[in-house]
Amino acid sequence: MASDQQLSTKHVLGIKYLTAADVELILDTALQFKEVINRPIKKVPSLRDTTVANLFFENSTRTRISFELAEKRLSADTVNFSAASSSVKKGETLLDTVNNILAMKVDMVVMRHPAPGAHHFLASKIDASIVNAGDGTHEHPTQALLDAYSMRDALGGDLRGKKICIFGDITHSRVALSNVFCLQKLGAKVRVCGPPTLIPKHMRSLGVEVSYNVDESLAWCDVANVLRIQLERQDTKFIPSLREYNRHFGITRERVDRLDKPVVIMHPGPINRGVEIDTAVADSEHSIILEQVENGVAVRMAVLYLLAARRKEG
Amino acid sequence: MPVLRVIHDCDRFALTIERLCRHLIEEHGDFANTCLVGVQTGGVQLAERLRDKLTQMGVTDYDYGKLDITFYRDDFRTAKGPLTPQQTEIDFLVENKRVILVDDVLYSGRTTLSALTALNHFGRPAQVELLVMVDRRFRRSLPIKANYRGITVDSLHDEYVEVQWAETHGKDQIILTGSE
Numbered sequence: 001m002a003s004d005q006q007l008s009t010k011h012v013l014g015i016k017y018l019t020a021a022d023v024e025l026i027l028d029t030a031l032q033f034k035e036v037i038n039r040p041i042k043k044v045p046s047l048r049d050t051t052v053a054n055l056f057f058e059n060s061t062r063t064r065i066s067f068e069l070a071e072k073r074l075s076a077d078t079v080n081f082s083a084a085s086s087s088v089k090k091g092e093t094l095l096d097t098v099n100n101i102l103a104m105k106v107d108m109v110v111m112r113h114p115a116p117g118a119h120h121f122l123a124s125k126i127d128a129s130i131v132n133a134g135d136g137t138h139e140h141p142t143q144a145l146l147d148a149y150s151m152r153d154a155l156g157g158d159l160r161g162k163k164i165c166i167f168g169d170i171t172h173s174r175v176a177l178s179n180v181f182c183l184q185k186l187g188a189k190v191r192v193c194g195p196p197t198l199i200p201k202h203m204r205s206l207g208v209e210v211s212y213n214v215d216e217s218l219a220w221c222d223v224a225n226v227l228r229i230q231l232e233r234q235d236t237k238f239i240p241s242l243r244e245y246n247r248h249f250g251i252t253r254e255r256v257d258r259l260d261k262p263v264v265i266m267h268p269g270p271i272n273r274g275v276e277i278d279t280a281v282a283d284s285e286h287s288i289i290l291e292q293v294e295n296g297v298a299v300r301m302a303v304l305y306l307l308a309a310r311r312k313e314g
Numbered sequence: 315m316p317v318l319r320v321i322h323d324c325d326r327f328a329l330t331i332e333r334l335c336r337h338l339i340e341e342h343g344d345f346a347n348t349c350l351v352g353v354q355t356g357g358v359q360l361a362e363r364l365r366d367k368l369t370q371m372g373v374t375d376y377d378y379g380k381l382d383i384t385f386y387r388d389d390f391r392t393a394k395g396p397l398t399p400q401q402t403e404i405d406f407l408v409e410n411k412r413v414i415l416v417d418d419v420l421y422s423g424r425t426t427l428s429a430l431t432a433l434n435h436f437g438r439p440a441q442v443e444l445l446v447m448v449d450r451r452f453r454r455s456l457p458i459k460a461n462y463r464g465i466t467v468d469s470l471h472d473e474y475v476e477v478q479w480a481e482t483h484g485k486d487q488i489i490l491t492g493s494e
Contacts, residue, residue: 040407040435041434046386
């Protein structure tokens with residue numbers, strides 16, 4: 001790796017806006033942070049002069065904890081904000097909320113927001129670096145980066161030519177879109193598979209294969225990234241019932257046992273066991289679901305570190 | 315025009331490596347409680363060379379690691395230092411061990427300070443010593459001194475000393491670059 005590599009952007013708003021070199025740089029840097037978080041003392045002083053605000057306007061467990069751990073392991077000062085217990089409830093606008101927090105000299109903002117594009121709006125208004133921790137059904141870039149990191153880890157490095165299938169609720173998933181952009185930048189072949197009602201028509205225009213046949217797709221892929229059915233985002237009926245979904249589209253033990261090769265099983269969580277994936281598959285030897293969580297901290301450390309380095313330069 | 319001057323040629327380079335190893339054996343005996351840690355990237359190349367020589371001299375049983383100090387640099391906020399980290403590979407604890415920190419050039423002392431901070435994340439060593447191939451003894455910014463040194467170079471501030479390796483430059487030698 002060259003010593004002068006920088007991200008091409010001061011924000012991480014989505015994978016779509018990163019170059020392939022950015023993605024490679026983040027994943028290569030994360031490799032070194034993975035070593036750091038496995039040391040007896042899992043902390044480096046790189047961001048000791050940086051303050052990061054974690055603004056979560058939507059519920060989150062692992063992403064918020066993962067970002068907070070990443071920030072603390074980089075020695076950054078952190079402030080946490082959750083919409084449920086804030087002045088947002090009193091009618092304050094997003095820009096006012098963020099400007100008030102930035103007035104307290106915050107350098108970077110990690111934000112999850114239900115409105116797609118909220119991060120772009122903020123990026124045009126404020127000076128701090130912004131990391132998108134999920135915007136509605138649009139993008140979740142750090143999840144895609146940690147997924148790609150985990151796939152590279154599981155498949156021994158290069159993803160070029162590797163076959164990755166994303167199963168499940170593609171329509172309501174921000175992880176799916178970010179995964180597609182990320183994997184394509186790394187040269188992988190990407191397919192989505194699920195019920196026709198949960199796969200948006202524009203998927204083919206992104207150069208993604210579309211399949212409605214789970215068995216055939218499982219046999220095709222090297223990695224199965226299984227997504228959750230997002231009932232909270234579905235205002236109409238997209239599937240007859242969860243039981244029927246499991247029968248026709250779930251990644252079940254029987255389906256996996258019928259395969260003549262091992263398939264790496266991934267899931268970004270939270271898992272609906274018995275719906276999109278069976279417990280026996282989620283906990284099987286081919287599952288790297290918990291590795292994804294561990295890798296998430298290393299990847300987020302890399303993102304924050306590289307953004308901070310760019311801020312210093314700018 | 316910048317000029318290059320070889321200040322330590324290939325033959326003397328090999329002799330210096332041998333002398334450093336003999337000095338280490340004199341101080342550390344059988345290396346029973348010793349670890350050798352190279353600082354990325356020049357220090358690792360030197361440490362590898364010392365390791366080869368120590369093996370020839372019959373010293374093989376000690377911990378060996380590579381330490382990257384990128385995340386510990388005090389110039390991170392000025393973005394002048396290398397940004398992209400290299401590999402750290404220390405699969406042992408340095409708790410109560412005698413550590414020989416190896417670097418190619420000692421100049422301001424800031425790299426060594428960062429390396430000492432980084433090393434503390436792997437335990438509390440009983441002792442840390444510093445071995446360098448080149449000691450640019452003037453212009454030190456911090457109170458840091460090498461225990462073992464290959465050569466001592468008195469150079470001007472705008473001069474640059476580089477340790478070159480057969481693997482990367484085709485020849486083991488030390489050059490000094492300066493203005494005419």
